[in-house]
Amino acid sequence: xxxxxxxxxxxxxxxxxxxxxxxxxxxxxxxxxxxxxxxxxxxxxxxxxxxxxxxxxxxxxxxxxxxxxxxxxxxxxxxxxxxxxxxxxxxxxxxxxxxxxxxxxxxxxxxxxxxxxxxxxxxxxxxxxxxxxxxxxxxxxxxxxxxxxxxxxxxxxxxxxxxxxxxxxxxxxxxxxxxxxxxxxxxxxxxxxxxxxxxxxxxxxxxxxxxxxxxxxxxxxxxxxxxxxxxxxxxxxxxxxxxxxxxxxxxxxxxxxxxxxxxxxxxxxxxxxxxxxxxxxxxxxxxxxxxxxxxxxxxxxxxxxxxxxxxxxxxxxxxxxxxxxxxxxxxxxxxxxxxxxxxxxxxxxxxxxxxxxxxxxxxxxxxxxxxxxxxxxxxxxxxxxxxxxxxxxxxxx
Numbered sequence: 001x002x003x004x005x006x007x008x009x010x011x012x013x014x015x016x017x018x019x020x021x022x023x024x025x026x027x028x029x030x031x032x033x034x035x036x037x038x039x040x041x042x043x044x045x046x047x048x049x050x051x052x053x054x055x056x057x058x059x060x061x062x063x064x065x066x067x068x069x070x071x072x073x074x075x076x077x078x079x080x081x082x083x084x085x086x087x088x089x090x091x092x093x094x095x096x097x098x099x100x101x102x103x104x105x106x107x108x109x110x111x112x113x114x115x116x117x118x119x120x121x122x123x124x125x126x127x128x129x130x131x132x133x134x135x136x137x138x139x140x141x142x143x144x145x146x147x148x149x150x151x152x153x154x155x156x157x158x159x160x161x162x163x164x165x166x167x168x169x170x171x172x173x174x175x176x177x178x179x180x181x182x183x184x185x186x187x188x189x190x191x192x193x194x195x196x197x198x199x200x201x202x203x204x205x206x207x208x209x210x211x212x213x214x215x216x217x218x219x220x221x222x223x224x225x226x227x228x229x230x231x232x233x234x235x236x237x238x239x240x241x242x243x244x245x246x247x248x249x250x251x252x253x254x255x256x257x258x259x260x261x262x263x264x265x266x267x268x269x270x271x272x273x274x275x276x277x278x279x280x281x282x283x284x285x286x287x288x289x290x291x292x293x294x295x296x297x298x299x300x301x302x303x304x305x306x307x308x309x310x311x312x313x314x315x316x317x318x319x320x321x322x323x324x325x326x327x328x329x330x331x332x333x334x335x336x337x338x339x340x341x342x343x344x345x346x347x348x349x350x351x352x353x354x355x356x357x358x359x360x361x362x363x364x365x366x367x368x369x370x371x372x373x374x375x376x377x378x379x380x381x382x383x384x385x386x387x388x389x390x391x392x393x394x395x396x397x
Contacts, residue, residue: 053099070388110131203286211291242309253320254283256281295335
């Protein structure tokens, strides 16, 4: 079922040759999938650019922003500015002027791979793949970088959370940092929590997602399950305790056939711990790729092949392709200002309709690509949806 968003054409825009390899503006009344595959070129840039202006048509229902052969792992809407975090740097796009600027290693980042982008106090923070956490000074356009020497658990930063009490949490691939009061400059305020330091309370050191629940509870999605930090104590859940749909329920809808356990000792050990040695496809229900907590305190987790899981504090419930989810690999969860849950999967974007199932958007409805890694919603309800190769901007109905 579509989202009834196919009434208009769309523009396809390259955000600079430095990202896309070509700078193109195309318009077509064809379906989104056809335009994404081959947009008619209307404008071409003369050479590589890291900043400039695009020609978005405000009358179009959809706009596609190309970023080339790269993943869009995070999108952050900051008023009239949209930040697009890609595997080739972070792009700042001004929706009022259509001006963009690329921030990468040439402009001060230590790595072009961006997992996280968001506001941390008065500055924009970027969590990178191997380059630590970088904070942008808007006035000087210079970056302050926090890495392992400053107390960071690992140079790979996947998520950042500013808690209501002022604490800053940083998810890394070697545990999670907690900076009391958010005072990054004071080394004495830095803590690092790992499997070892929490005596197994944190189920895995590869931490992918952070979310604040009710009463200041901190939820953590890891490659080994879900963890809760509450009043100084740790609790966790894995597949044996209800996380992720059983293999028998999803085995007919595992689209990724390459099993990471065949090429990684780390993943092979995980499969062995779960007793899944005979499962040779991409299925790991303990691996939480996406995490969100709604206003009622319900925890939502997106798993690697095990679909979407819901935990209300008492029991788990699972949603898979059988229940209308477009894909069982869940890469993104977003709860918008209205409390609506959006689910990005390997086969499209889904809007959760309660027990009524899911409403699904694909390239036929305006997505750039059906593999959805990131999403943000603007104040006017505009959807910004990131995938492999580009971003779809979809106006509300």
